[in-house]
Amino acid sequence: MAAGEAGVEPILCFGRWRLLPGSRKLLTGDVAVPLGNRAFDLLLALVDARGAVVTKDELLRRVWRGVVVEEANLQVQVSMLRKVLGDEAQVLIVTVPGHGYRFTGAVSEEGHLAPGGAVTPAPRGTRPVVAVLPFANLTGDPGQSYYADGIADDLTTALSHLRWFSVISRNSSFTYKDRPVDVRIAGRELGVGYVLEGSVRAFGGQVRIAVQLCETEAGRHIWAERFDGQLGEIFALQDRITEAVAGAIVPNLHRAEVERARAKPTESLGAYDLYLRALPYRFAGRKDNDEALRLLLRAIELDPTFSAAKGALAGQLVLRATQGWASAVEVEEAVGCARDLVREGGADDPTSLAWAAHALTFLGRDYEAGAAAADRAVLLAPNSGFCLYLGAWNRLYVGDWQTAVSWTERAMRLSPVDPEMAFFTTCLGAAYFVGERYEASAAWVHRAITQNRDYLVPYRLLATSLALLGRLEEARAALPGLLAVAPGYTLADAAAHTAFRGTVRERYLAGLRLAGLSE
Numbered sequence: 001m002a003a004g005e006a007g008v009e010p011i012l013c014f015g016r017w018r019l020l021p022g023s024r025k026l027l028t029g030d031v032a033v034p035l036g037n038r039a040f041d042l043l044l045a046l047v048d049a050r051g052a053v054v055t056k057d058e059l060l061r062r063v064w065r066g067v068v069v070e071e072a073n074l075q076v077q078v079s080m081l082r083k084v085l086g087d088e089a090q091v092l093i094v095t096v097p098g099h100g101y102r103f104t105g106a107v108s109e110e111g112h113l114a115p116g117g118a119v120t121p122a123p124r125g126t127r128p129v130v131a132v133l134p135f136a137n138l139t140g141d142p143g144q145s146y147y148a149d150g151i152a153d154d155l156t157t158a159l160s161h162l163r164w165f166s167v168i169s170r171n172s173s174f175t176y177k178d179r180p181v182d183v184r185i186a187g188r189e190l191g192v193g194y195v196l197e198g199s200v201r202a203f204g205g206q207v208r209i210a211v212q213l214c215e216t217e218a219g220r221h222i223w224a225e226r227f228d229g230q231l232g233e234i235f236a237l238q239d240r241i242t243e244a245v246a247g248a249i250v251p252n253l254h255r256a257e258v259e260r261a262r263a264k265p266t267e268s269l270g271a272y273d274l275y276l277r278a279l280p281y282r283f284a285g286r287k288d289n290d291e292a293l294r295l296l297l298r299a300i301e302l303d304p305t306f307s308a309a310k311g312a313l314a315g316q317l318v319l320r321a322t323q324g325w326a327s328a329v330e331v332e333e334a335v336g337c338a339r340d341l342v343r344e345g346g347a348d349d350p351t352s353l354a355w356a357a358h359a360l361t362f363l364g365r366d367y368e369a370g371a372a373a374a375d376r377a378v379l380l381a382p383n384s385g386f387c388l389y390l391g392a393w394n395r396l397y398v399g400d401w402q403t404a405v406s407w408t409e410r411a412m413r414l415s416p417v418d419p420e421m422a423f424f425t426t427c428l429g430a431a432y433f434v435g436e437r438y439e440a441s442a443a444w445v446h447r448a449i450t451q452n453r454d455y456l457v458p459y460r461l462l463a464t465s466l467a468l469l470g471r472l473e474e475a476r477a478a479l480p481g482l483l484a485v486a487p488g489y490t491l492a493d494a495a496a497h498t499a500f501r502g503t504v505r506e507r508y509l510a511g512l513r514l515a516g517l518s519e
Contacts, residue, residue, distance in 0.1 A: 014191040018046060019206075035081075035084060038121035039081045042062075042078065050102065051102065051104065052333065053100050053101070056101075057100075059074055060074060060098060078093060080114065085106070086189070087188075091175050091189040092105050092191070099491060105190065106206075107191070109156075109472040118405065121269065129167075129191065130192060130194045130195070131186065131190050131197055132152050132175065133152070133173055134152050134178075135152050135209075138200060139207075141202075141203035147207075147238070148198075151209065152240045154239075154467075166188055170194070181195075181197065181218050182219070184216055185215070187253055193215065195216055196245070197212060198211040206229070207228070207479075210243055211226070211227075225262065269278055271309060272308075275312060277295050278295035278316075279292075286325060287469070288322075289319070293317075296312055296316060298515070302315060307352040308349065308352055309343055310352065311351060311356055314334045314341065317363070318362050321362065323486070323495060324489065334359045335360065339362065341355075350381035350384060351387065352382065353373055353377040354373075354391060355390065356371045357369075357390065358390045360435070361394050362499045366500040367397060367499075371394045371395070374390060374394035378391045378407070383414060385415035386411070386415075388411035388414070389408060389423065392427050393430070394425075395431075397499050399504070402435070412428075422449075422452035422458070423448075425451065425458075426444070426448040426455065426457050427443045429443075429445035433464070435506070439469065441465040443461045449462065456489075459479075459481050460465070460480045460482060461481060463476075464509075464510075464512045464516070466511075468511040469509065475514065475515035476516050478515065479517060481514060491509060491513060491519050494508075495509055
């Protein structure tokens, strides 16, 4: 809806700024920033263009409306506006010589201001935006700067494949090359919430590359790592860094976005923030899990095309089924949601696609469609530990346990301190169970239990693996822990809550029977 229609106006956001066209206000947070009428009209014209060049003639017509003035007046207003926005480096408002000006900030629509000043959320939440800044060349040799540039280029390309956040183009980010950077200023100028920056240093044939992810509003570090290698093997090291950073940025960026959403006042939440608020609750106890389900359903109600929320909902209902909490209606809803995602827009969103693939296999028992969707998710995001982990479940369900082991191990390398590591280690244990490597299976699921004592799956795998090893006393000793998580759990429940099939299913249930699980 356009500004002024039915008493509702859009709120245009870039960086830390919010522009209210109808109220003619520029806000930082909730504080109004003094801005003259000419400067406001100039900013609105540039923001409305969404990155396109606006000619000087067009700006003169829009800002002075029929009054003939000299071009110097426009230059004065541009200079004043840059000062207000902290854009002294002229990166946010770029002069295009001989033509006009271009606004380079990433613009989004946060919501609408209704009569009385109440903010109503826009249907679709704003995705986080990341800029990969040029890496500093500290080798002492200006001729080696292409190493640093190559790393930044590779990271920009790799991160652009992870569709739940946006990445600023290289052309915009590289305006900071060979300049000292304050990440807070860079964030405002580029209109991004996060920047990835780093440096390349050489010493005695060795090279050290440091990388850090920063949140721009407060200028705080979220994640940092350094990598050492031989200068003669710089390109192999460059590939390793790209893989490691792409794998690490997802969970760290997710955590930062969750913290941001939880700090927002409840009444201003949109679909994206509801989705973010749901994430920490998904793998907790029943009460928190119910809250996550409520938040995700509300997010989808606000935006039925929001693939990230639909994917998370499908995954949420898979977890509920593994814990014995899901109703038949919820299972049907998850499978329908998964099929929609595979068929429609979620097909190019690797995280949503990975969730959908798991739901198709585990709940829908559509093994071929699930495996195909999981493989596509890994192809789209080969450095996503999460996609590899969920893809591994689909691989082991179709009997390809060696690939499942390989993918899970790689996922654990990509995200070594993942807060949901219990799910990775359980998957590894399940893969070894399929491969009849019961010792390894028992060891990995035992580790999973120490990491998350409320997750039911590793208890079942531990009991059956120990029983099939002939260690019946230990197998029986695993059952009290299982029953503490799921009181009254039976062999019939276990049969209903597994996607194993054929001889693997027979072995799985036979082991649980030997362990003494009630029929």
